[in-house]
Amino acid sequence: MRVWKKHVDIYEDIDKIDAFIRNSLKASQQVLNDAINDLLNAGGKRLRPAMVLLAGRFGRYNEEKLISLAAAIEIMHMATLIHDDIIDQSELRRGRPTVRNRWGNEIAVFTGDYLFTRAFDLVTQTISQKNMHHLSQAIKAICVGEVDQFESRYDKNMYIGKYLKRISRKTAILFSLSCQVGASEARCRQEVIRHLRKFGHDFGMAFQITDDLLDFSGNQDEVGKPLCSDFAEGVYTLPVIYTMLDSSYSSKLEPYIGKKDLIDSDINQIGKLVDESGGLERSKKLALRYLDRCNDSLAALPNIPARDALRELMEELIQRRY
């Protein structure tokens, strides 16, 4: 499934990024190579590196530099995915066994570390000290977001503000940063950088809300992991929070909140409640509001093909998961 149908030239850039990533990650240990190749071959849409390049188009970009930076951000993202799967004890990612599932937590820990350090090495050779600092701050926020999510499992007092703060840290920040550093390294004007950073943040919020929606309503094969896996792990996302806010449904959903070892009939019932209460619908609306903001940011940017490509990305998100 391709994200860009109109701006297909982006795929040439993504191929270059992939080649760069493969080349940068060659390790002397076979198991590291296998784990990395498995992850690269599993797909993934390379949205973050694509954003780095698209943001760079708004300025005077140096292609070689941007590709290295884009690759570094994707490698960091891969590292967080691998470590994230350890926390979540995930068996599947993008429909394939996770690194921890196939090679064990131990190899997963150091594969992630290896990727982090490769990514840092790439950025130290590429970008300004200021942008390196932004990048470090982003990875720090992701760590804090992940720890927060883990610590709040089975928390009966989740609320919207807490949820939004968490997804802002764990997801939106890396999209936001991708746009920001791409634009900044291409020496865009401050105002352009600001709009792009905001676009990235709002897109990331919509992206994560959509991801959380699909945990309830998606096609299991497309999502690549069992339905309601977040809920089963005690991670209560936006559709659940909305359902709990509706007094005619909260009493029905409450018995499942905080409950471990859910069985199939529980899962079905939870899915039904979250849907019937309008929790999914309201979540979708919030995602659309973030996408409206994305549109506002794009409207403030110069009218160049990269802007249309970013808009196409939004339109695809509205229609389907990727």
Added chain:
Amino acid sequence: MRVWKKHVDIYEDIDKIDAFIRNSLKASQQVLNDAINDLLNAGGKRLRPAMVLLAGRFGRYNEEKLISLAAAIEIMHMATLIHDDIIDQSELRRGRPTVRNRWGNEIAVFTGDYLFTRAFDLVTQTISQKNMHHLSQAIKAICVGEVDQFESRYDKNMYIGKYLKRISRKTAILFSLSCQVGASEARCRQEVIRHLRKFGHDFGMAFQITDDLLDFSGNQDEVGKPLCSDFAEGVYTLPVIYTMLDSSYSSKLEPYIGKKDLIDSDINQIGKLVDESGGLERSKKLALRYLDRCNDSLAALPNIPARDALRELMEELIQRRY
């Protein structure tokens, strides 16, 4: 137990580094703070950051800069310890429960990541791009060394060259790097940097060999973990390799090589064989040879108090574990 008895002024610097580390690592998540404080309070001799400062004394150093760099290297070391304990499934470190033991693998993964990213953030604000690259390469080597050690567990074909390569990656490189970047950031002459880097490497080799010796012969309380834990985990270190090279002992030790679930009487027998064969003695000799090389490196350096402090460090290593 103090390392420096003559150069006690080093402890003032170490206190400054500790204060800097505590200040840099304050997190918004309580569990992160607890895990980090636990690790800091557990002791550790801060050998690597001390080496950064001592190496800096050979040049025109900026104390503030060196303390920040020394703290970053110690934080990276802490991160590798936490992740290392996940790989080794260790329950104890320095005689106290490990992060993974107390908070679980999940928190341990992200506490380590948090530390890595804080350390990188510190160094990006402090040191030259060239030294950042060296630092990335060192952390990469540590990851590869750890994966290699994990992958070679229960390997019946360990040999000295493989062992030395592994400990060079997993331990010596960070000592070597500490000396190198401390000296380099203090703008020492190339020759001085080279001698200090070599000192760090050889000291690190002696340090790890001594550590591996103490797994067999140490006082369990001082070492802070059960005896023969490496062997029990399938990690065959130098004393074992030497014992296997002695035909009159190899046949007796062989039944235990590759064996899992060793019982107490096995452990006693292994300890006895490794000792009687001279495996411990030969390992100690090799450690001393590395320390001789350290002496050669020191002899080539200017005669300043920092040189004596490095020599005191070696002398302490000869006499005991720290």
